[in-house]
Amino acid sequence: MITTENSDALAQRLADSGLRSTPQRGLVYEALLKTRDHPTADELYVRVKSDLPTISLATVYNCLETLVHCHLVRAVNFERGPTRYCPNLQPHAHFHDDDTGETHDIDLPASLLHQVNAVLPGGYHSSSIEIIFRGKSPHRRASATKA
Amino acid sequence: MITTENSDALAQRLADSGLRSTPQRGLVYEALLKTRDHPTADELYVRVKSDLPTISLATVYNCLETLVHCHLVRAVNFERGPTRYCPNLQPHAHFHDDDTGETHDIDLPASLLHQVNAVLPGGYHSSSIEIIFRGKSPHRRASATKA
DNA sequence: CTTGATGTTTAGAATGATTCTAATTCTGTA
DNA sequence: TACAGAATTAGAATCATTCTAAACATCAAG
Ligand SMILES: [Mn+2]
Ligand SMILES: [Mn+2]
Ligand SMILES: [Zn+2]
Ligand SMILES: [Zn+2]
Numbered sequence: 001m002i003t004t005e006n007s008d009a010l011a012q013r014l015a016d017s018g019l020r021s022t023p024q025r026g027l028v029y030e031a032l033l034k035t036r037d038h039p040t041a042d043e044l045y046v047r048v049k050s051d052l053p054t055i056s057l058a059t060v061y062n063c064l065e066t067l068v069h070c071h072l073v074r075a076v077n078f079e080r081g082p083t084r085y086c087p088n089l090q091p092h093a094h095f096h097d098d099d100t101g102e103t104h105d106i107d108l109p110a111s112l113l114h115q116v117n118a119v120l121p122g123g124y125h126s127s128s129i130e131i132i133f134r135g136k137s138p139h140r141r142a143s144a145t146k147a
Numbered sequence: 148m149i150t151t152e153n154s155d156a157l158a159q160r161l162a163d164s165g166l167r168s169t170p171q172r173g174l175v176y177e178a179l180l181k182t183r184d185h186p187t188a189d190e191l192y193v194r195v196k197s198d199l200p201t202i203s204l205a206t207v208y209n210c211l212e213t214l215v216h217c218h219l220v221r222a223v224n225f226e227r228g229p230t231r232y233c234p235n236l237q238p239h240a241h242f243h244d245d246d247t248g249e250t251h252d253i254d255l256p257a258s259l260l261h262q263v264n265a266v267l268p269g270g271y272h273s274s275s276i277e278i279i280f281r282g283k284s285p286h287r288r289a290s291a292t293k294a
Numbered sequence: 295c296t297t298g299a300t301g302t303t304t305a306g307a308a309t310g311a312t313t314c315t316a317a318t319t320c321t322g323t324a
Numbered sequence: 325t326a327c328a329g330a331a332t333t334a335g336a337a338t339c340a341t342t343c344t345a346a347a348c349a350t351c352a353a354g
Contacts, residue, residue, distance in 0.1 A: 020301065063342070079224050094189060108266060113329055115262055116278065119255060119302045123285025124242060131263065132277040138270025167330065203333045229311055255316070
């Protein structure tokens with residue numbers, strides 16, 4: 001799920017913004033695509049360091065800022081916690097599981113977005129709508145219990 | 148809009164939680180009710196200091212935590228900005244004006260909340276839904292241009 | 295190829311909202 | 325009045341993030 005298509009998309013978007021394609025940017029984006037669990041900058045730092053041990057946390061922040069700016073990644077905030085990052089570009093909401101702390105994507109049909117938008121009184125024009133749920137999500141079964 | 152009714156509500160809620168009614172708590176809550184512009188803790192600190200110059204910022208934070216805990220006030224977070232506080236207990240969304248930075252309340256009919264809730268796949272149970280709009284809101288007219 | 299301009303990365307310092315700590319002050323009751 | 329627990333206070337600590345300044349890399353001339 002990583003390869004050429006995404007890799008090209010990245011190079012393309014960077015070029016569109018007059019930015020260079022670098023190993024750091026590629027690896028941060030790749031790490032984000034590989035495990036779609038809404039990691040924080042710190043978590044990505046750890047993951048990317050195994051491939052590029054010299055990368056710095058500042059660079060991870062810089063790359064993420066760039067990716068968000070290129071519209072390849074969304075920044076997700078929940079209460080006062082560290083910002084999380086999401087490569088899902090479809091319209092979706094976030095569900096925060098109170099028990100596990102996990103963040104799940106919830107697809108949002110366009111019709112719902114219209115309904116939500118319709119509650120705005122006259123004169124309001126929204127450029128974005130963010131929806132966040134909190135609660136309990138179905139426990140995914142342990143994929144295999146070892147010995 | 149401040150007086151006995153709200154004042155009693157505060158005393159009552161505090162008592163319910165085994166907490167004391169103090170001048171600091173009263174003033175912070177009053178300041179929140181008086182100007183419903185979703186102030187930050189710092190802004191409330193400034194406002195309350197004119198009535199009680201000895202109050203500390205830590206106390207403002209403590210009082211807000213207490214008020215949130217008593218369900219008299221909602222904490223509102225937007226991206227990485229400082230937490231804002233809202234005494235509107237009705238179900239409502241927040242609209243952040245990109246130009247002015249102001250935060251406005253948007254009433255949410257129960258029917259919409261149901262619709263939103265309905266997008267959750269089976270097994271998800273939400274205990275709260277938060278909706279945040281960004282965009283442009285109607286300019287309220289300057290109430291009188293001086294000179 | 296050099297060279298310079300510019301973009302990028304890096305380590306570490308700085309920032310800023312919030313929380314914590316420890317001491318002091320209050321309040322309600324014995 | 326005296327004490328226990330609650331609340332307030334000033335200032336230190338925390339922590340995610342941003343900033344700074346220096347080192348590096350890359351590209352486009354010359
Ligand atoms: Mn973060
Ligand atoms: Mn705040
Ligand atoms: Zn997401
Ligand atoms: Zn509000």
